[in-house]
Amino acid sequence: MELHELATSPLSLGIIALSVATIGLYKHRSSSTTNYGGYSLPPGPPPDFLIGNLRQLPKHHMSARFTEWARKYGDIVHAQIPGLRFIIVNSYAVAQELLTKRPNTTAGRKNGFMFREIMGLWWTMPNLPPGPKLAEARKMLRRAIGPQRVGHHDPAIEKSAARAMVTLQTVKGGPTTAFFNEVGRLVTTVTYGEEMWRTMGDDLANWNCEQMKYINEAFFNFWPVDIMNFLRFIPSWMPGAYFKKMGDRSKWLSNQVRHIPFLKAQELYSSGVLGHSIAMDLLEEFGATENAQDALAILFLAGAETTSTALSAFCHALYLFPEVAQKVYAEITAVTEGMRLPTTNDRARLPYTEATWKEAFRWNTFMPIQIPHVTSQDEVINGHLIPAGSLVLPNNEAMFTDPGVWGDPESFRPERFLESGADSLPNPLVVIFGYGMRVCPGLYLADRIGFLYSASMAMLFDVLPLEGKTIPDPATVEYADIAMRLPVGFECQFVPRSEKAKQLLNTLALEA
Template identity: 30%
Template sequence: MYMLIWKQDILLILFALLLPFLYLRRRTAKGKLPPGPKPLPFIGNKLPRKKDWETYTEWGNKYGDIVYAHSYGKPIIILNSYKAAYDLMESRSSIYSDRPHLIVLMELMGFPGTVFQPYSNLWRKHRSLYHKQMNQVAVKNYQPTQMATALDFLKMLLENPKDYVRHIRSIAYGRDLTHRFDQYLDLSDQVSKDFFRAVRPGEFLVESFPILKHVPPWFPGSNFQRWAKKAHDRMQATWNIPFRDVKEQMAKGNVPPSFVANSLVELGRSDESDFEVGAVKSVAGGIFAAGTDTTTAALSWFFLTMALFPDCQVKAQEELDRVTGRNRIPQFSDRPFLPYIDGLVKEVFRWFPVAPSGLSHYTTEDNIYEGYLIPAHSIVLANAWKILHDPEVYPDPMSFKPERFLPDKDGNVPRDPAVSGVFGFGRRICAGRHLAEGSVWIMAASVLSLFNIRPATDSDGKPIDVRYAMEPLPGFFCHPQRFPCVITPRSQDVVQLLNQVQF
């Protein structure tokens, strides 16, 4: 009996192994696929596990703007130009707005967030919640909280400059939820790593052969099942703990504006079994897990660029001094008068995008583009790194030049990185981009108004070369390596100025 079952399992596995290649052969007969690297027999292309954007960029330089690869018969399209990404993900968004169904992420880990929801009514519900609370006008409601967070950050920076990273991650749930904030940060960091592993193409064989999801956790070779169970528990904690803390604070009447608080007040209920409350919870978990990571990554690159390019720091501070007079902290109302600071923030996002290889889109139909067949059910990636380092749009792209975003004599400026891949493309563009960009702007402006950032010095008094930090830490959202720097007040009036500010 057991032998018969075992033979049936083998036949099913063999069939599952052959099916993708039969499918690929049928698709190839419909049209010419884009060029790409030569695949290995049976396995397909060996996909990069580290710094995938560099491999995709090399493929783009060799094969062109549209590159085709496949892993165990699963089609993968890499877009290496803004034109290709816009033409497909924007102009053809109706068939490029789905996400691949990732078995490990969605089924085994039970990921409830918006970012990998299929293009469906539930996704539209999530998206409407985002838009209502985080559109370009609505995010102004968060500016007092962002300013207060910036003030807290400045005070902590004055007391302990080495711990700046952990003080900038309170936007999603509100700055007063500090009693378990270390736990929030630990969960967010770990879930970010889990997410990165789960969404990376080619990481898990079960994504190509779904039958493997039925293999029990005790079976040899099913380590992915045990890992997914632990990741599931961590992810559920990330969604549950902060959400319930906000509800607890709301019951006490002591919670500042936040996505969760605003949404629940508007709904007039907080029962988590309610569909709309559940949607708020799912969206908020995504904001906390992903939004805090993107903001801290961008600010970490800001600190590194200021240490690496002191001339840019000086220019930014000269502009700030002209506007604020060095007797107050900059505010959002100053933004129209600080074009260099605006350019500096844009250049931070462009110079090293926090998600350089982007998130996978998924095609729902066959379509022809530039004479090539883009098959249905293809994973499609926009290589933000190459797009944002296109020398025709951003000359000398590896140099850090905030002034590139100032109007030239004809009033022209290069394309804003916010719409060039930093926050994604099409209907899947990051709904929280206005909040994230505003958070980075007020933090950068506030820090530069009061502090100088310099590289640390060695025992001989020479500046330490911190260019090694440009090699990012592993993870979906790229952070620079930790580097030594010296952060000092620009004047003796900083303490008095910080004590005078109230929000």
């Protein structure tokens, strides 16, 4: 494999740039026999001289290769490329022990120069190193949308879910854009208030959408400037300097997303018209600080991405498995009598719907590999040494497809979360959102939004193929090879289940 080919894979979360930059420090070692103070490195594929495991890393579907290694080598796999070693964690128990119980030494980050400096995204949470700024940002978001406060946003979530259902009636094709747009509007109003959406909602949505496109491109491509930082000085008109044009645009977007809404929020707050929002809460408690500004921007920038992807995964499950969709529908209508949409207060009475929501996270998981952690000192786990400076990659795909844990992981079977012994299973809603001080602070809000949208969708609609199409065999579905992967070519239509559903949709449209 050529270096530029490897660079298009998920390991481009900084791995290649860091590896080549430090190639002179690399020393060839066997991944299974080298001992450090009596401890050996975890097992893994045998490395080649000088280039390590570079040839064994595929161009596409990196998580599938990692999962093959998990089946062969076990819960912890070691691999190395010039200048860097990485540890693939394939067990939830190991991930909890290493990343949750030892956060002081396993919560580092290493993202590339392109992302941090050229694109101006050093302030975002995936890039912040452990320290006061990260801690205060997390504290602010926990105060605003943590488990004790997230319920304050239920009225906005329920209103948004109703509006989204009205929109879905018109969708004939891929549903992801509709989900992203509606969730994006909700996240904007929760973060900055309704008045912010009315005055500059279109600009905010456009900036967010374009910036997320560049972020995905940056994470999953190799940039020479990550190795040779001096390339930042070349002019953008030079051949091969696309990274400069992209970086300039991204930096502009970063400044817009980071600064403009916060300045507007301060103006609205001073005028007394900001309204109920996280911005108001933070301004009143912490003042107009840079950390408050960045905490809001972090929530706004990333808030819609995971939630809309999870919604797409749930929608796809309803589409592929109509018998499951029928069971979810029956449970919800037994609670609502089909006369109203479900609310967040109904969730405790919807165990099968809850189980289906979890199974949508687990089955062909939409987040196969998480953003890597970096160790700051040597750690030992299960008798194996994890050296300082190792990149630790939680492999969700392996965790969610282990037959020893799930029995029949290839089956979409929500009942597994309702059976005896279900409490011992990893909770996919927890696994997806990370570990330790790197747990996504928006997890409670994202879960609340996603569940309510999903339950409302399942109650109102049959998710059906377009005219002339048929539901594919689930085993034949292909998935995009990106961080948050989606089924390739998924198109559907949302057909109201009954006359009662049509009447409810008409009522919702009048109230929207």
